[in-house]
Amino acid sequence: MNSQAVDPIQVLEKARSSSVRFVILRFTDILGAPKGVTIPIEDLPEALETGKWFDGSAIEGFARVAESDLYLKPDLSTFTILPWTHGHGTTAHVICWVVNRRGEPFAGDPRSVLARGMERAARMGYSYVVSPELEFYLFQSDGDKALAPTSPDAIGYFDLATDRAHQVRCEMVDTLRTLGIPAGPGHHEISPGQHEIDFQPADALRMADYIVTARLVIKHIAQAHGLHATFMPKPMEGRAGSGMHTHQSLLRVEDGGNAFADPEDDYGLSSLAKAFLAGQIAHARGMCAVLCPLVNSYKRLLGGFEAPPYVSWARINRSALIRIPAIKPGRYQSTRIELRSLDPACNPYLAFAVMLAAGLDGIERRLPLPPPVEEELIPMETAELEARGIQRLPATLGEALEALEADEVIQEALGPLAAERFLEAKRLEWAAYCRHVSAWEIERYFQVY
Ligand code: GLU
Ligand code: MG
Numbered sequence: 001m002n003s004q005a006v007d008p009i010q011v012l013e014k015a016r017s018s019s020v021r022f023v024i025l026r027f028t029d030i031l032g033a034p035k036g037v038t039i040p041i042e043d044l045p046e047a048l049e050t051g052k053w054f055d056g057s058a059i060e061g062f063a064r065v066a067e068s069d070l071y072l073k074p075d076l077s078t079f080t081i082l083p084w085t086h087g088h089g090t091t092a093h094v095i096c097w098v099v100n101r102r103g104e105p106f107a108g109d110p111r112s113v114l115a116r117g118m119e120r121a122a123r124m125g126y127s128y129v130v131s132p133e134l135e136f137y138l139f140q141s142d143g144d145k146a147l148a149p150t151s152p153d154a155i156g157y158f159d160l161a162t163d164r165a166h167q168v169r170c171e172m173v174d175t176l177r178t179l180g181i182p183a184g185p186g187h188h189e190i191s192p193g194q195h196e197i198d199f200q201p202a203d204a205l206r207m208a209d210y211i212v213t214a215r216l217v218i219k220h221i222a223q224a225h226g227l228h229a230t231f232m233p234k235p236m237e238g239r240a241g242s243g244m245h246t247h248q249s250l251l252r253v254e255d256g257g258n259a260f261a262d263p264e265d266d267y268g269l270s271s272l273a274k275a276f277l278a279g280q281i282a283h284a285r286g287m288c289a290v291l292c293p294l295v296n297s298y299k300r301l302l303g304g305f306e307a308p309p310y311v312s313w314a315r316i317n318r319s320a321l322i323r324i325p326a327i328k329p330g331r332y333q334s335t336r337i338e339l340r341s342l343d344p345a346c347n348p349y350l351a352f353a354v355m356l357a358a359g360l361d362g363i364e365r366r367l368p369l370p371p372p373v374e375e376e377l378i379p380m381e382t383a384e385l386e387a388r389g390i391q392r393l394p395a396t397l398g399e400a401l402e403a404l405e406a407d408e409v410i411q412e413a414l415g416p417l418a419a420e421r422f423l424e425a426k427r428l429e430w431a432a433y434c435r436h437v438s439a440w441e442i443e444r445y446f447q448v449y
Contacts, residue, residue, distance in 0.1 A: 006076040008048055015041055015092060018081050024093040025052055025072045026212075028110055030061020030421050031293070032347025034212050036093070037072070047074060051099055061421040062098075062108050070106055072096035078209055083178050095209050107417040110349035114205055117353040117413060121360060126250040126259060128356045131201040131336075132211060134344055135242035136218060137193050137235050138165055141228035165227075169195050172221050179217070181210045190305065191239040201247070201336075204356065208348035211244075215344070231344035233292065234299040241300030241307050244344040247325065247336040248355065250276065261335035267315060267324050267372075268335055277313060277322060277337055278369040279362020280355065284311040284321055284341065286407025287354040288393055289400035289426060290414070291342035295433045298396050300343060308340050311391040312373040319376065321393070341393060350414060350422065357413030398430045 015023075023044050026036040037054060039047060046052075051071030056062040062070065078095040085091040098109035105112040121128050169186045176183035182200035189196045197218070199210065215231060222229035234241040250259045250272065260273035269277070280287075292301060303309040306318045314320035323338045342351055361367070373390065385392075394400035401423060404410055411419040 006079070008045070008076060011076050011079050012044065014079075015044070015081075019090050020081060020092045021089045022085075022091040023047075023074075023079075024091060025074060025096050026093050027072060027096050027098050028212055028347065028349065029059050030108060030110060030347065030350075030418060030425060032110065032212065032349065033060065034216055035059060038091070041092075044074070047072065048076070051103070052096075056098075056106070056108075061418070061425055062106075069101055071099050071101070071103075073099050073103075080179055084175075093213075107415050108421055110347050110353075110418065111205070111208070113414055113418050114208055114349040114353040114356075116415070117356045117360075118203075118205055121250070121356060122253060124360065124363070125253050127253055128204045128352070129201045129249050129251055130204045130207050130246050130352060130355075131199050132207065132244050132246045132348075133196055133198045134211065134214060134218075134231075134244055135189055135194060135196045136229050136231050136344060137191075137242060138168065138195060138222055139193060139228045139230065139235075141223070141226055165193070165195070168221060168225050168227065169197070172218050173197060175217050175221060176210075176214055179213065181214060183214065189240065189242075191236075194240060194242065201249070204352040205349075208352055211348040233294060233297045233343035233345055237299075240305040242344055243300070243307055243340060244342045244346065245338055245340045246342060246352075246355070247338045248359070249273075249336045250359075258333045258335050260337070261332040263332055268327060268332070269324065269337075272363060273335070273337065274369045275362045275366055276359035277362065278367035279359045279365075280322060280337075280339060281311055281313060281370060282362060282367055283354070283358035283407060283410055285391060285394055285400070285403040286410040287358055287404070288341060289397065289404045290350050290354045290410070290422070291339075291346050292393075292400065293347070293397075293426065294343075294345050295397045295429060297343050297345065298394065298400070301341065301393050302395075306340075309393060310373075310385070311393060313337075313369075314372045314374045317374050317376065320373065350418070354410050354413045357409055361409045396430075397426065398434070401426055401430060 020041050022038050023041055024036040024038050026034060028034055051073045053071055055068055056070035057068035074094040074096050079092055081092045097112060098106040100106050118128060173183045173186050182202060184198045184200050186197045218229045252259050260270055262270040300307045301309055308319055308321040312320045313322040315324045321341055323340060325336060325338055327334050339355060394403050414422060
């Protein structure tokens with residue numbers, strides 16, 4: 001729980017001078033859904049002192065633990081005033097650690113899971129830095145009624161929309177930046193109605209906080225414009241899915257230098273980076289349920305639309321699971337590897353925790369890196385894939401859960417409680433899907449058989 005030291009007196013003073021009236025104490029459940037309790041600013045000192053009590057048994061993935069009495073302990077380095085509340089009960093938020101009555105980290109708190117991983121990396125001399133590309137769709141919304149499966153525009157990749165979608169996305173980026181979130185470029189994605197907002201590199205714990213906030217902000221701003229933003233990985237058959245490709249590097253704690261860079265290497269990668277990459281290849285199937293957590297996630301990973309169906313790495317090939325982005329000569333500090341399986345429905349704390357653990361396992365066990373696969377894999381025959389030792393990502397959530405159960409490194413990264421709670425929630429989801437008789441089945445079979 002390595003919060004940056006922040007002086008509570010300064011935070012309280014800032015709150016007073018900005019007339020803050022309320023503070024939302026935030027955390028996430030095991031699935032990454034934002035939760036929070038709003039307290040009057042007068043109660044913040046007490047929350048800092050003793051933590052704010054809540055009933056953990058009411059929260060997904062926290063349930064049925066012997067200790068349902070849990071406490072929220074604000075991480076003051078995340079204290080942010082929400083500018084849109086100015087003048088109507090000005091409100092701030094602060095992201096919290098979840099602790100038990102003894103003040104120890106609660107093992108089911110996703111933020112603590114990632115913090116534990118970050119501490120392990122720090123002991124090895126590294127900080128884990130990530131920059132995600134968050135993709136999402138904007139749909140026409142009709143109040144609470146069903147969404148029309150149409151999009152507010154009819155343009156594609158990098159097109160400059162003349163309609164309001166462009167305006168709305170700029171407002172999203174602007175708001176995120178006002179909150180101190182390093183949202184960088186935004187652009188239109190491949191399919192009509194699909195957008196992407198990129199984030200500048202940051203420490204993975206900070207970035208997980210940012211992603212949870214960004215998903216909230218994006219949804220709220222869309223709503224204010226009569227639109228619906230969805231991070232569902234494959235909202236429409238036959239159109240591109242939404243991913244959350246994430247660029248990753250390890251920086252040396254001692255001097256901040258990029259430990260992945262080796263300008264002499266063909267791929268610009270150090271042997272440390274290659275071992276990290278090999279670790280993510282080795283655990284690609286085991287971590288998939290965490291990175292691609294919905295039944296729907298696997299419809300995106302079937303192939304096509306530049307989403308990766310196979311476990312491979314490459315420099316150019318955009319259907320590869322891990323891509324090595326080209327860097328400008330001399331800009332070695334930006335050396336990174338881009339993991340492309342994860343989607344925006346993931347819990348970013350757990351996702352970054354398992355990605356880091358997979359990479360560190362590769363480093364610790366000095367795993368050898370398989371050769372890159374630059375050619376298009378989609379048309380390859382199964383026999384050829386097998387001959388070359390190229391695995392598929394799991395084809396369904398059910399298969400991904402089995403792969404997670406078989407991967408001790410990934411389960412250890414989550415810790416026993418979070419692993420058990422995550423698996424339990426996801427097995428229920430998978431079973432519910434398997435039981436469901438869909439409209440597709442009725443249409444296809446009802447008359448014919
Ligand atoms: N939307 C694609 C995906 O599902 C990726 C497109 C891109 O390369 O940005 O991963
Ligand atoms: Mg993209």
